[in-house]
Amino acid sequence: MKRSFSFYARRACATLAAGAMVALSGCSSSAPLFLPDGRATTLVQCPAGSDSCSQQASASCGGAFDVVRQSTENSTLNLIYACRAK
Structure with a gap:
């Protein structure tokens, strides 16, 4: 049975798409990190120089939170x- 070029092109695209889905799902399904005392940590990103990260953390925690790590990279x-x- 002779197959056309388009058959192989469609098959290659489907394989690449499936591989990309697997790679992306690995990033989004990683387990949360926990501190030694059992509290879960959360990462937020915001523009450097703004206080929106602190506002997001405060809103998420209902007030008080502890900063585990803070860094600035590429204006973020x-x-x-x-x-x-509590």
Whole structure:
């Protein structure tokens, strides 16, 4: 049975698309990180120089939170925080 070029092209595209889906799902399904005391951590990103990361953390925690790590990269503030126990 002779197959056309378009058959192989469609098959290659389908294989690449499936591979991309697997790669992307691995990023989004990673387990959350926990502190030694058992509290879950969360990463938020916002423009450097703004206080929106702190506002997001405060809103998410209902007030108090602890900063685990903070860094600035390419004008983006990366804030990893954990909510304080209530």
